[in-house]
Amino acid sequence: MESRNDGNIEALPPSTMTDMQTNHHPLPLPLAKERSDDAQHERYVYVSPDIDKTAFDDLNIRNIDNADHRAEPGEIFDRFVSAICVVSDEYLDQNAAVVSEWLGSLFSRELLFIILSKTERSVDSFLGVHRELIYLVIPATTPKSYLRQFVENGYREMFLRFDRLGYQTRLELSLQDMRRITRIGQLLSTEKDFEVLIETILREVMVVVGADAGSIYVTEPYKGERPEFLRFKKSALQLSASEFLLPVDSTSIAGYVASSGLPLMIPDCYALPETEPYSFNREYDQQHHYYTRSMLVIPMKNYRNEIIGVIQLINKRLETNRPLTYEEMGAGEVGKFRVVDMDKASAVAGQAAVAIENNRLIRSIHNLFEGFVRASVTAIEQRDPTTSGHSFRVAEYTVGLAQTVDRVSSGPFSLLKFTPEQIREVRYASLLHDFGKVGVREKVLVKAKKLYPDQLSEIRWRFRFARKSLEYTYARKKLAYLKHEGAVAYRDYERFMDQELSQKLEELQGMLQIVELSNEPNVVDGSTVSQIEQIALSGVTIEDGSTVPFLTHNELLSLQVRRGNLDQVERLEIESHVTHTYRFLVQIPWTGDLRNVPDIAYGHHEKLDGTGYPLGLNQREILPQTRMMTIADIFDALTAPDRPYKKSLNVESALDILGKEAKEGHIDADLLKIFIEAKIYEVVKDSALL
Ligand SMILES: [Fe+2]
Numbered sequence: 124m125e126s127r128n129d130g131n132i133e134a135l136p137p138s139t140m141t142d143m144q145t146n147h148h149p150l151p152l153p154l155a156k157e158r159s160d161d162a163q164h165e166r167y168v169y170v171s172p173d174i175d176k177t178a179f180d181d182l183n184i185r186n187i188d189n190a191d192h193r194a195e196p197g198e199i200f201d202r203f204v205s206a207i208c209v210v211s212d213e214y215l216d217q218n219a220a221v222v223s224e225w226l227g228s229l230f231s232r233e234l235l236f237i238i239l240s241k242t243e244r245s246v247d248s249f250l251g252v253h254r255e256l257i258y259l260v261i262p263a264t265t266p267k268s269y270l271r272q273f274v275e276n277g278y279r280e281m282f283l284r285f286d287r288l289g290y291q292t293r294l295e296l297s298l299q300d301m302r303r304i305t306r307i308g309q310l311l312s313t314e315k316d317f318e319v320l321i322e323t324i325l326r327e328v329m330v331v332v333g334a335d336a337g338s339i340y341v342t343e344p345y346k347g348e349r350p351e352f353l354r355f356k357k358s359a360l361q362l363s364a365s366e367f368l369l370p371v372d373s374t375s376i377a378g379y380v381a382s383s384g385l386p387l388m389i390p391d392c393y394a395l396p397e398t399e400p401y402s403f404n405r406e407y408d409q410q411h412h413y414y415t416r417s418m419l420v421i422p423m424k425n426y427r428n429e430i431i432g433v434i435q436l437i438n439k440r441l442e443t444n445r446p447l448t449y450e451e452m453g454a455g456e457v458g459k460f461r462v463v464d465m466d467k468a469s470a471v472a473g474q475a476a477v478a479i480e481n482n483r484l485i486r487s488i489h490n491l492f493e494g495f496v497r498a499s500v501t502a503i504e505q506r507d508p509t510t511s512g513h514s515f516r517v518a519e520y521t522v523g524l525a526q527t528v529d530r531v532s533s534g535p536f537s538l539l540k541f542t543p544e545q546i547r548e549v550r551y552a553s554l555l556h557d558f559g560k561v562g563v564r565e566k567v568l569v570k571a572k573k574l575y576p577d578q579l580s581e582i583r584w585r586f587r588f589a590r591k592s593l594e595y596t597y598a599r600k601k602l603a604y605l606k607h608e609g610a611v612a613y614r615d616y617e618r619f620m621d622q623e624l625s626q627k628l629e630e631l632q633g634m635l636q637i638v639e640l641s642n643e644p645n646v647v648d649g650s651t652v653s654q655i656e657q658i659a660l661s662g663v664t665i666e667d668g669s670t671v672p673f674l675t676h677n678e679l680l681s682l683q684v685r686r687g688n689l690d691q692v693e694r695l696e697i698e699s700h701v702t703h704t705y706r707f708l709v710q711i712p713w714t715g716d717l718r719n720v721p722d723i724a725y726g727h728h729e730k731l732d733g734t735g736y737p738l739g740l741n742q743r744e745i746l747p748q749t750r751m752m753t754i755a756d757i758f759d760a761l762t763a764p765d766r767p768y769k770k771s772l773n774v775e776s777a778l779d780i781l782g783k784e785a786k787e788g789h790i791d792a793d794l795l796k797i798f799i800e801a802k803i804y805e806v807v808k809d810s811a812l813l
Pocket residue numbers: 556557700727728
């Protein structure tokens with residue numbers, strides 16, 4: 124059985140017609156029959172009863188009202204008849220209604236009338252026959268030999284019309300193909316998801332050539348001159364099939380095409396000549412209850428002529444819209460791919476190669492940038508090992524929250540939607556939000572107490588010196604007394620002096636204890652502050668008679684901090700990390716879809732009531748993405764593993780504190796609600812980041 128759609132006519136499936144629908148060619152299908160198909164192309168002469176038939180003896184003669192060739196339902200396109208109708212004008216005039224009905228029911232659309240008339244008449248004077256169907260009106264007295272010649276000429280005229288319409292149809296159809304291929308190019312160039320891209324390529328190329336099934340392979344990255352492996356990506360029969368590798372060599376059909384770089388057209392895979400180097404793997408057919416008969420295999424090449432992949436198209440359909448049946452395939456009743464299919468598939472493959480290569484390049488740029496961001500964040504977090512993993516966790520929480528917000532269908536955020544690019548934007552902003560800590564001195568960054576360790580150590584040495592100095596003074600006094608007063612009186616003196624010394628040493632020890640206690644980053648009371656001030660006024664006298672105070676001015680200021688462990692200067696320095704982050708991020712030439720990264724990160728210490736830093740923005744001025752990040756940032760700071768200066772809180776306590784922050788108008792209460800209800804805080808649990 125031959126395909127009805129041989130040649131260039133292809134009825135496109137409804138799902139793919141879109142813009143072409145209005146241009147779909149309305150010509151009857153028989154026009155596309157190949158002229159060489161003579162068996163289907165019978166010639167008839169329909170003659171009215173009053174005409175001498177002997178002139179057409181060698182032709183198929185039928186009476187004009189003969190019912191033999193009336194159309195049966197479903198038959199209309201199956202056969203094709205060329206007919207010349209030779210009728211008298213009298214017959215036409217008398218049987219106009221019969222002829223008209225007969226014409227309407229005849230399945231042939233290719234016929235012309237030769238009318239024999241006794242008088243001179245115009246073509247419009249014959250009722251029942253449209254003027255376009257009238258080829259000639261000739262005298263009723265025309266000799267038989269001439270009449271025979273006119274019939275032959277009529278056939279020729281009909282074939283010329285046929286050819287002209289056929290070419291026109293083909294031209295219009297190739298324009299349709301071009302439009303379709305252009306559209307596929309546009310479709311492929313805008314698809315960002317690699318898996319969807321691969322699926323789209325396969326689906327579109329199958330439609331273009333009318334293939335019943337197909338598979339697509341892409342080359343594995345390679346270092347040498349040629350790819351070594353093809354990766355099976357998708358099969359139209361089983362879209363979820365797992366991927367596998369195929370060597371690029373002559374053992375398989377796809378491998379052969381990838382290694383030769385040439386397309387392959389196989390009429391029947393079950394009848395491959397033994398001389399071919401490749402063989403057909405029947406296992407696939409057996410597994411999928413399928414028969415692979417005809418095959419068209421096209422290499423996808425980039426502009427450097429390198430193989431990017433292979434498209435394997437299987438079994439040309441007999442009718443574009445109808446899948447082949449197992450019986451048809453088993454019996455080999457399957458269309459054959461033609462050169463025109465190869466041309467069309469190659470055109471799509473060229474576009475597919477460009478799209479795949481672009482997609483790969485974009486992915487490698489993403490990977491490169493991703494690697495750079497991760498390395499930068501890791502480097503910055505190594506300056507303060509106790510906060511290690513913070514940025515990665517904040518990114519996980521923020522992305523989790525943004526994705527949830529994207530899904531909510533009610534409440535104040537029901538209209539807020541995020542594209543995958545915007546999610547990526549939030550992720551980068553979160554990963555890099557604290558990058559500006561690079562501009563904060565490390566000792567400030569890791570400062571755990573009010574004093575730096577070297578400051579405390581120096582203070583301890585001062586007290587140690589003071590103790591030794593006292594002991595020395597008292598020892599000298601006792602020695603002098605012993606020399607002058609003798610051993611007997613010395614005993615009482617010694618006891619007295621020792622008591623006095625130990626009292627003074629205890630005082631010193633007490634002062635040092637107050638210093639060490641005040642050094643903790645707790646809230647300190649007023650009396651402790653005044654004690655510290657007293658200590659700062661005391662000191663130890665050194666050899667030259669000058670006094671070194673126990674606490675320097677800066678040390679005193681640090682110990683006077685009433686809350687936390689940072690003084691004003693240090694606090695500002697820490698806070699400056701946000702500005703450093705922003706300055707760093709605006710230097711990066713972000714692509715359009717990531718342009719908000721600097722702004723999102725810049726606001727992560729702002730508060731909705733305007734009391735945050737560095738800009739003191741209010742609720743309306745803080746981006747929702749930033750508000751999400753702030754919640755994630757605080758939550759992680761509270762629950763992160765113990766730091767030297769801060770105990771880790773459990774989830775409930777952290778959420779309590781966040782609740783208070785929301786109540787006080789610092790963070791977004793609605794977003795916090797989603798954070799809690801959707802248990803976003805659990806997203807990091809399974810992650811290796813903790
Ligand atoms: Fe921060």
